[in-house]
Amino acid sequence: MTVADVQGIGPSGLGGGATVAVDHxxxxxxxxxxxxRYLMCPPEHFTVSYAINPWMNPEVAVDTAEAIRQWDALRRTYERLGHTVEVIDAEPGLPDMVFAANSGTVVDGRVLGARFRAPERAAEAEHYRRWFVRNGFRDVVMPSCTNEAEGDFTWTGSxxxxxxxxxxxxxxxxEAQxxxxxxVVSLRLIDPRYYxxxxxxxxxxxxxxxxxxxxxxYPEAFSPGSLRVLRRLFPDAVIATEHDAACLGLNAVSDGRNVVLPIEAVGLAEQVAQRGFEPHFVDIGELRKSGGGPKCCTMELRG
Structure with a gap:
């Protein structure tokens, strides 16, 4: 079966963490x-009570219990793939704390914390800072500039x-450098959907x-100059389609072989499979109501 064979299969037909056989x-x-090693936060208090990106609409109902089930399926997928998942306690009144990637960037054991632009999320940074200190991270720096951590910082290994x-x-x-x-290489985003x-x-x-x-x-998310930088740095990159970008397919997590991505990102899954990677689908439909997906829920603790 190819990835194309699962077109139209919903969450009931392909559960969290399901893999797809692909003709390579x-x-x-x-x-x-x-x-x-990942850090995650359960969405116990997840809701959409404010709007700080185009995905968020407080008038759209959110099923918190379903969000918890989706998050747990994502966590279990990581563990099944052999990864370690640490969990920080969720705090009441911070519905977006589930998006752990936004609260810290860790490289070689050094931590740069977060400083959120939206006041609704500002308190999250301190809870994560305390977690780092309690869990043995000694080199923790809180930023002076607005910095939403792995939301906008992506480590390539070099x-x-x-x-x-x-x-x-x-x-x-x-400041990150x-x-x-x-x-550090700066890239400018120009489409508010890809904030x-x-x-x-x-x-x-x-x-x-x-x-x-x-x-x-996804090329259209970037300014012309940044797109030229990407093409120069990564001439062999996988180029996502509008459909795969729009379902947050690029909010994916890879361990170098296994790629965890939203269930709707079938075309992207087929592309990465053709490069020798193994796609693993998860349902993030509830979490996407706040503009988040697998990577948003996942901070990597490097070193």
Whole structure:
């Protein structure tokens, strides 16, 4: 069965973490999964009570119990793939705390915390800072510039891609370079639907001194100059379609072989499978009502 064979299958027909058999090309580059450590927050208080991005509509009903089930399926998918999942307690009154990626960037054990643009989310940063301190992270810096962490910071294994345009200030990019000690490349987002970098681009496999990273992205989310940068840096990138971007298919998580992505992103799944990766579908329909998907729910604890 190819990915195309699952077109039209809903959550009841393909459960959280389901994989899809794909007809691969005769020769594909071998892919190696590496164990990851993630931080997640259960959506116990998840709702849409305000609107800070085009996805959010407080008049649309939210099923918190279903959001919890979807989140738990995502967590169990990671664990089934051999990854470690740490969990931070959810706090009442912070419905978007489930989107853990927005509250910290960790590279080689160094932590740059978050400073949210929207006042509704500001208190989340301190709860995550306390978690880092309680759990043995000694090099924790809270930013002076607005910085929504892995929402706009994407580590490629050799450099940090840094988004701006809607949430994170350009000044946060130099702050990230100084704090984390890694080179930073700035990218400007221009479509408000893709308000964070992590809904417009993700890393399929990290690079090293001898191997180039592989990314997937949606070109129309970026300014012309940033798009030229992406084409120069990643000439072999997977290019997402409008459909796959619009279902937040690029808000995906890869361990170098396994790619966890929304169930609707069938075309993107087929593309990554043709590159030798293994897609794993999850349903994030309730969480998407707040503009979030698998990656939004997942902060990677590196080092």
């Amino acid at each position: 090309p005769a020769v594909v580059e071998p892919r190696l999964a590496t164990p990851r 450099l940090l891609l840094a988004g701006t345009g809607f949430r994170t200030d350009p000044g946060a990019h130099s 100084e704090t984390l000690g890694v080179p 964070h970098l992590d809904v417009a681009l993700f890393v399929l496999s990290e690079g090293s001194a001898t191997v180039a990273p592989l990314v997937a992205y």
